[in-house]
Amino acid sequence: MPDMHSRSVQDYLKALYKLQHNDTPVSTSELAARLHVAPASATAMIKKLADAGLVEHVPYQGSRLTESGRREAVNMVRRHRIIEQFLQEVLHYRWDEVDEEAEVLEHAVSDKMVDRMWEVLGRPSHDPHGSPIPDADGHVPHQPGTPLSEWPDNTPATIVRLVERSPEELRYFAQQGIRPGEAVQIVQRAPFDGPITIRTASGETSLSPELAQAIHVQ
Amino acid sequence: MPDMHSRSVQDYLKALYKLQHNDTPVSTSELAARLHVAPASATAMIKKLADAGLVEHVPYQGSRLTESGRREAVNMVRRHRIIEQFLQEVLHYRWDEVDEEAEVLEHAVSDKMVDRMWEVLGRPSHDPHGSPIPDADGHVPHQPGTPLSEWPDNTPATIVRLVERSPEELRYFAQQGIRPGEAVQIVQRAPFDGPITIRTASGETSLSPELAQAIHVQ
């Protein structure tokens, strides 16, 4: 089954996958916004995807990936993560440089090349930020972990993952000693969804609840 | 000057560059054949390239690259050679696997990534077959060397380059001990453009004159 879909199709599938973490169908405008296209363009593409059996679409209600669509989307995530890591480790890219390049390469590189990169990297199951790398069969390694924002106060925890964020935010995390494997603890939580103060090995910091959500602990 | 041309444009420029080694303008049908497109398609693209100042086109006569077209074509050659070598050295591709992948990647990879690959490879000026790798400014290192077919008989020579050939032919060369750096000598030349018999470190072989042309010596 050589799934040779166009770059656009792959981008739509990936976007649907990422917008779908809850479980409710994805709205057309959400999708269009994510991909920086006009809503009408998204509608047209969704119809194509539905015809190809990659999504289920109920007009005026939204779309969700089918199993085959999900598999292809997961494969794009795999490619993306492996390419990013390869760019960092082998070609010495900085964090804030990898995404742009990976965004293009993920559509161009063969499955074989992705596998070779993965070998060279030592067959990792997670990327340096703790995000799981799906395997070649479309299985996503289970990731325990809870958002730090939902963790009880004053209870020691270990960071297991930093969910995808902008390079600036990731860099900020790194500066604050917030990295997978490090210990953290919530020392104070301001009322009305105010900033959360945490202690790490390297000191105390305050974070918005939104940012704290990106830190998964266990 | 971010020259961001489409994949097709880049392919046309590269093809024109390769077909133009002599100096005479390239015919539309030659170009079309090389790119596996209909002649009419090539005509249309040539007009676009001429409008963009990348080629000079005299209707019914042929096309030649302008300086700016040549620069971009040379850059594609640089990319291709570096990518091929990277695939071999870093990702352990075999000869016959690199071309297909490089053909796609050369259009997808950023200049930055090409430079990083080149660094990792140790900034080579020639690829493993002896072909020059143009520098980032579009200069092609001069390659002395003469086709073996034009070398005098019974005169020792050193192989400096194997010009681009199919993977099968390159593999055959390797089996016969025909590699850059190796010594060769013509021991016999059959009449009427017949096979040329050569001696290498690993014995004697006969080659068609056409193949012997691909071996450049000095």
Next chain:
DNA sequence: ATCATTTTTTAGCCTTGCCTAAATTATAAT
């Protein structure tokens, strides 16, 4: 419950790059 607003879809158009078929120009043969 109706009217206004927002979201989604439909309709029609554009660009890129390919195609085939027909017209045109160049080249070769008598």
Next chain:
DNA sequence: ATTATAATTTAGGCAAGGCTAAAAAATGAT
């Protein structure tokens, strides 16, 4: 020198994947 052939260009289409503007459906407010 004319005619036949081959190469090239023009003309008209098609598929992808965008766009805008207008119509239709859903949602929210009074």
